[in-house]
Amino acid sequence: MRVLLFTGKGGVGKTTASAATATFAAGVGRKTLVVSTDPAHSLADAFAVPLGSEPTEVDTGLYGMQVDAQLRFEQTWREVQSYLLTVLARAGVDTMQAEELTVLPGAEEVLALLEVRNQVASGRWDVVIVDCAPTAETLRLLALPEALGWYVERLFPMQRRVVRSVRPVLSRVAGLPAPPERLFEAVERLHRMLTEVRTVLTDPATASVRLVLTPEAVVVAEARRTLTSLSLYGYRVDGVLANRVFPAGGSDPWRAGWVAAQSAQLAQVRADFAPLPVHIAPYRAAEPVGVAALGAFAAEAYGETDPLGLAAATDLVEVTRTESGFELAIALPLADRAAVDLSCTGDELVLTVGAHRRVLTLPSALRRCDVTGARLRAGRLHVAFAPNPELWMR
Ligand SMILES: Nc1ncnc2c1ncn2[C@@H]1O[C@H](COP(=O)(O)OP(=O)(O)O)[C@@H](O)[C@H]1O
Numbered sequence: 001m002r003v004l005l006f007t008g009k010g011g012v013g014k015t016t017a018s019a020a021t022a023t024f025a026a027g028v029g030r031k032t033l034v035v036s037t038d039p040a041h042s043l044a045d046a047f048a049v050p051l052g053s054e055p056t057e058v059d060t061g062l063y064g065m066q067v068d069a070q071l072r073f074e075q076t077w078r079e080v081q082s083y084l085l086t087v088l089a090r091a092g093v094d095t096m097q098a099e100e101l102t103v104l105p106g107a108e109e110v111l112a113l114l115e116v117r118n119q120v121a122s123g124r125w126d127v128v129i130v131d132c133a134p135t136a137e138t139l140r141l142l143a144l145p146e147a148l149g150w151y152v153e154r155l156f157p158m159q160r161r162v163v164r165s166v167r168p169v170l171s172r173v174a175g176l177p178a179p180p181e182r183l184f185e186a187v188e189r190l191h192r193m194l195t196e197v198r199t200v201l202t203d204p205a206t207a208s209v210r211l212v213l214t215p216e217a218v219v220v221a222e223a224r225r226t227l228t229s230l231s232l233y234g235y236r237v238d239g240v241l242a243n244r245v246f247p248a249g250g251s252d253p254w255r256a257g258w259v260a261a262q263s264a265q266l267a268q269v270r271a272d273f274a275p276l277p278v279h280i281a282p283y284r285a286a287e288p289v290g291v292a293a294l295g296a297f298a299a300e301a302y303g304e305t306d307p308l309g310l311a312a313a314t315d316l317v318e319v320t321r322t323e324s325g326f327e328l329a330i331a332l333p334l335a336d337r338a339a340v341d342l343s344c345t346g347d348e349l350v351l352t353v354g355a356h357r358r359v360l361t362l363p364s365a366l367r368r369c370d371v372t373g374a375r376l377r378a379g380r381l382h383v384a385f386a387p388n389p390e391l392w393m394r
């Protein structure tokens with residue numbers, strides 16, 4: 001079993017790369033499903049066959065599907081969303097968590113991810129490839145189980161108790177809208193399912209993310225930030241696919257200019273993203289549409305390397321003993337020192353990188369410690385902890 005996600009900026013070739021890699025996988029005899037979580041469904045266009053919300057066979061052993069949000073789910077989700085926001089605003093939940101929850105993604109993307117988990121769990125597939133929405137949306141989506149988790153674990157049990165005992169009083173006194181019981185259940189169920197989604201997508205033995213980019217400064221800059229954020233959320237990136245690379249040759253100065261500019265960008269990409277492999281997909285004379293063209297795209301991009309290969313796992317978060325206590329190290333490749341922020345609140349470590357935030361629940365030994373320092377070195381953030389005698393003796 002192998003789960004492979006493709007993400008990147010809009011229009012760089014995520015759908016093409018997903019469809020091409022799936023075509024390769026099916027070609028070597030692995031039963032493969034490619035799912036699009038991008039509401040802008042273009043997977044059907046890439047294969048030039050109609051696709052529905054059930055797996056449709058495109059070629060031997062190659063299936064595609066595009067998930068469409070069902071009306072019913074959309075309504076529930078909208079209700080959940082607006083309830084969470086109202087509660088947060090009125091309950092005076094500090095802005096950090098409010099921010100986290102205001103970025104709830106749309107119903108379509110959530111439903112698509114749930115479908116990915118169902119398909120993986122079905123045992124029907126050797127390979128499941130996910131054609132993700134553009135970067136920002138994907139990241140919101142991947143952070144969702146944690147954001148919801150915070151809510152479910154903290155606010156919900158407390159509120160639910162209150163609601164059960166003093167429901168009529170609550171709305172008047174606290175100014176909180178008392179939520180219907182079924183809403184609690186909906187959020188809890190969603191949280192459970194999304195936690196499973198996250199488990200499937202971050203499984204070190206089977207899952208990885210591939211970043212698609214084109215060799216242009218703006219696109220590369222975004223890909224760098226994405227690499228950091230994906231690591232922050234615990235997703236493993238196992239390669240970069242540089243698409244639409246102009247082949248060298250000819251005497252046209254316009255083309256020579258592009259070739260030179262792109263090769264400078266590519267040199268930078270190789271240096272920045274090392275040791276990740278950088279696969280190169282040339283700019284083709286026509287859109288790679290249909291199984292034959294997609295197969296050729298994959299063959300050229302991956303060459304001798306195995307498109308389904310998974311580099312040896314490295315621990316994204318690691319705790320070690322030190323002379324003065326403990327050290328927690330977390331992989332944050334390419335992180336900008338100035339954008340990294342850290343705070344410790346009792347049993348949680350809140351790590352912020354730019355607009356992205358992760359709440360790490362600390363192992364019990366570290367809860368009885370103080371953070372004594374942090375530094376960013378070689379793509380990892382090292383946080384030093386020293387035992388706090390008062391907490392330790394309890
Ligand atoms: N290497 C390539 N050469 C030529 N056209 C390409 C190449 N890669 C992608 N395209 C075309 O570029 C457009 C955008 O690609 P697509 O895979 O849909 O991007 P995304 O999914 O990232 O938005 C499509 O029309 C696709 O056929």
Ligand SMILES: [Mg+2]
Nearest residue numbers: 014015038042
């Ligand atoms: Mg696409």
